[in-house]
Amino acid sequence: MRVRPVSFAVLVDDLVDRLASRESDSRVRVAVDGADAADPGRLADALVDPLRVLGRPAIRVDTRDFLRPASLRLEFGRDNPDSFYAGWFDEAGLIREVLDPAGPGGSGRIVTRLWDADADRAARESYRQLPANAIVLLSGPLLLGSGLPFDFTVHLGLSAAALDRRTGPEARWTLPAFARYAGEVAPETFADVVVRVDDPRHPALVMASG
Numbered sequence: 079m080r081v082r083p084v085s086f087a088v089l090v091d092d093l094v095d096r097l098a099s100r101e102s103d104s105r106v107r108v109a110v111d112g113a114d115a116a117d118p119g120r121l122a123d124a125l126v127d128p129l130r131v132l133g134r135p136a137i138r139v140d141t142r143d144f145l146r147p148a149s150l151r152l153e154f155g156r157d158n159p160d161s162f163y164a165g166w167f168d169e170a171g172l173i174r175e176v177l178d179p180a181g182p183g184g185s186g187r188i189v190t191r192l193w194d195a196d197a198d199r200a201a202r203e204s205y206r207q208l209p210a211n212a213i214v215l216l217s218g219p220l221l222l223g224s225g226l227p228f229d230f231t232v233h234l235g236l237s238a239a240a241l242d243r244r245t246g247p248e249a250r251w252t253l254p255a256f257a258r259y260a261g262e263v264a265p266e267t268f269a270d271v272v273v274r275v276d277d278p279r280h281p282a283l284v285m286a287s288g
Contacts, residue, residue, distance in 0.1 A: 081274055081282040089273060089281050090124045096271070097125070097213055097230065098132040105180050106213045111221040111265060112234030113256055115244035116275045121234065122217040135209045139176055141218025143191040144168045148198045157251035163258055167218070168193065169226060177227050180214045188214075220255070223263035233269035235284070240276035 084092070100106050112118035119140055129136040145151060146168045154161050171192050179185045186208040191201040208214070222231055236244070241256060259265070266272050272284035 080285050082285055083280055083282045086124070086279075086281060089283070090121070090128065092283070093121075093232065093271065094125055094128040094132065098129060098134050100230070102133075102211055104182070104211065105184075105186070105208060107177055107180050107227065107229045108213060108215050109221045109226070109228045109231045110215060110217040110234070111219070111232065111269065112217075112275070113219050113236060113241060113245070113252075114249060115241055116234035116236055117278065118217040118219075118232075118234055121232070122215040125213075125215055129213055133211070135212045137188075137190060137206075137208065137212055137214050139172075139190045139214060139216045141167050141172070141216070141221070142195065143193060143201065144172050144176075145193050145195045147193070148195075159252055159254040159258075162252050163220065163255040167220070169224060172216070172226060176214065176216070180208055180212070181227055181229075186210070186212075220259055222265040222269060223259075230271075231265075231269045232271045232273065233265040234273050234275045235266050236274075237276050 097106060097108065110118040110122040122138060126136040126138060144167060146166060151161065151166050153165075175192055176188045176190070179188045187205050188208060189203045189205055191203045194201045222233065238257065238260075242253060245253060266284065274282040274284060
């Protein structure tokens with residue numbers, strides 16, 4: 079395995095080319111997976127306009143808008159890494175309201191925001207109809223390996239040392255969850271694109287050996 083250093087702009091161009099070249103009459107469900115320290119939302123946001131310029135409507139979804147109710151999410155405390163790993167995100171809601179409708183044979187009728195975590199109630203967002211060639215960009219942590227149906231996956235990887243260094247005091251309790259994710263799921267071994275982001279100014283594409 080080898081890595082190729084790239085600029086952020088080159089990374090965006092590379093991903094846009096890969097996504098825009100997929101079936102022009104089909105929707106594509108994309109995971110941009112990474113800890114908050116890797117800022118997957120920034121990368122997903124940066125893909126939207128270039129994809130639209132190329133005729134592929136891009137719709138953004140973030141897992142922070144698909145949290146489970148606080149009574150379930152915080153049942154074992156506000157800083158329980160096992161709950162964060164397995165019980166914070168409403169995966170069933172993501173599948174039902176976004177990923178299945180955006181998939182093959184799906185209705186194309188989705189909501190991009192299901193839960194208002196601040197108010198701890200349903201977001202009450204209206205449904206929207208996806209174009210037939212839309213690309214749904216879902217960003218967040220711990221997205222891979224749990225059965226969420228994606229057509230293309232990007233993993234933003236951090237070494238344990240970089241993750242430790244770049245995780246703020248308020249989120250350090252999540253570090254055991256990411257260590258478990260790396261050990262049990264090993265997303266770098268199967269994601270379609272793996273990007274090392276130990277230094278956010280200098281991302282590096284991980285290239286398959288051979």
